[in-house]
Amino acid sequence: MTTATQTGLASQKAEFQLDPGAHYLNCAYLGPICRSVEAAGIAGVRQKRSPTPFPTEAFFTGCDEVRDRFSALVGGAPERVAIVPSASYGLTTAARNVRLEAGQRIVILGEQFPSNVYIWRRLAAEHDCDLHSVERPGPPPSGALWNERLLEAITPHTAVVALPHTHWTDGTRIDLEAAGARAREVGAAFIIDASQSVGAIPFDVETLRPDALIAVGYKWLMGPYSTCLGYFGERFDDGVPLEETWISRQGSEDFQALVDYNDAYRPGAARYDVGETSNFILLPMLIEALDRILEWQPSRIRDYNTSLLCGLAQELRDRGWAMEDDDWRSGHILGVRLPDGWDLKSLQARLVESDVYASLRGDALRVSPNVYNEPEDIDALRGVLEAFG
Numbered sequence: 001m002t003t004a005t006q007t008g009l010a011s012q013k014a015e016f017q018l019d020p021g022a023h024y025l026n027c028a029y030l031g032p033i034c035r036s037v038e039a040a041g042i043a044g045v046r047q048k049r050s051p052t053p054f055p056t057e058a059f060f061t062g063c064d065e066v067r068d069r070f071s072a073l074v075g076g077a078p079e080r081v082a083i084v085p086s087a088s089y090g091l092t093t094a095a096r097n098v099r100l101e102a103g104q105r106i107v108i109l110g111e112q113f114p115s116n117v118y119i120w121r122r123l124a125a126e127h128d129c130d131l132h133s134v135e136r137p138g139p140p141p142s143g144a145l146w147n148e149r150l151l152e153a154i155t156p157h158t159a160v161v162a163l164p165h166t167h168w169t170d171g172t173r174i175d176l177e178a179a180g181a182r183a184r185e186v187g188a189a190f191i192i193d194a195s196q197s198v199g200a201i202p203f204d205v206e207t208l209r210p211d212a213l214i215a216v217g218y219k220w221l222m223g224p225y226s227t228c229l230g231y232f233g234e235r236f237d238d239g240v241p242l243e244e245t246w247i248s249r250q251g252s253e254d255f256q257a258l259v260d261y262n263d264a265y266r267p268g269a270a271r272y273d274v275g276e277t278s279n280f281i282l283l284p285m286l287i288e289a290l291d292r293i294l295e296w297q298p299s300r301i302r303d304y305n306t307s308l309l310c311g312l313a314q315e316l317r318d319r320g321w322a323m324e325d326d327d328w329r330s331g332h333i334l335g336v337r338l339p340d341g342w343d344l345k346s347l348q349a350r351l352v353e354s355d356v357y358a359s360l361r362g363d364a365l366r367v368s369p370n371v372y373n374e375p376e377d378i379d380a381l382r383g384v385l386e387a388f389g
């Protein structure tokens with residue numbers, strides 16, 4: 001294990017097996033898995049070679065361990081955690097359990113990730129609601145004004161406020177404390193897609209009080225693809241799941257008695273779990289990934305990534321490139337608008353030639369490091385940008 005200093009986190013590069021020479025600055029796209037997470041997946045595959053013995057308790061213990069870890073990470077009781085396969089699944093689950101009446105408003109943010117848009121478009125059309133997207137008020141820096149406009153958009157007719165925590169395109173920070181307080185004032189459901197923040201920065205459900213919080217496992221949690229976790233508050237206690245699974249029923253531990261059908265769900269959010277919840281390969285990987293995040297701690301991960309990016313951010317700002325103010329940007333994602341006239345396809349090719357991996361989103365370059373990165377990775381990106389411009 002790489003040692004950390006008492007307060008700060010040291011580079012965790014040795015825990016990962018990124019291609020030698022690759023400068024991977026793209027965690028907002030796909031988080032790499034570390035060695036121990038890979039080993040957990042391989043052990044899961046091997047276990048299925050010959051399932052002897054394979055006790056029925058195993059169908060439940062992994063799920064419980066995932067719930068425990070996620071609640072340790074974001075707060076709230078483990079029973080409030082649901083295991084789902086994607087953000088779209090978790091957000092659709094929440095959305096389908098919100099009561100909507102004609103003329104009510106659903107507030108979303110401009111250009112938020114489609115998994116938190118399409119379901120609201122459908123429901124707005126089905127219930128004759130007004131889907132109100134609060135657009136960025138101008139080129140960055142505009143995060144402060146954008147957040148103000150968001151609060152103004154949450155009117156007494158608002159039934160739902162469905163937001164990201166960190167904007168996926170450029171890292172703009174959404175003030176969830178203020179938005180949540182306003183949502184509660186008008187009685188709206190407060191639904192958060194924190195796929196681009198949980199794991200990278202602290203999140204506390206007791207402080208931010210979302211009715212539902214959804215976070216994919218494959219980005220900043222650095223777990224496997226097709227895993228996602230949801231926290232569902234009391235508002236969703238009596239909801240209807242997307243699937244009617246057997247494992248979410250009370251008494252489902254007794255396999256012999258499964259045909260004594262029981263309509264009652266387990267308490268809390270387990271009713272929203274995906275079918276075949278106990279995935280014996282993905283869940284051990286996710287548990288291990290969550291353990292590593294808990295060990296590294298989101299506040300230290302945040303500080304590590306912030307310190308990697310802050311110098312580059314200032315240099316690019318000094319060159320006149322538009323980006324969000326540091327106060328309104330999450331420290332782990334830096335989205336910079338590239339100068340007019342730059343041929344983005346050539347830039348992308350130049351980045352790949354130099355083994356530098358970041359995302360181009362529209363006219364912005366999105367840089368998203370994590371604990372396996374070191375200052376040399378940022379230098380490699382800086383070198384490409386300087387040679388290009």
Ligand SMILES: Cc1ncc(COP(=O)(O)O)c(C=O)c1O
Pocket residue numbers: 028029085086087088089113115164168193195196216228
């Ligand atoms: C903010 C955000 N939410 C969710 C996702 C993934 O959604 P899904 O799990 O529905 O594919 C992404 C992927 O980039 C994202 O950036």
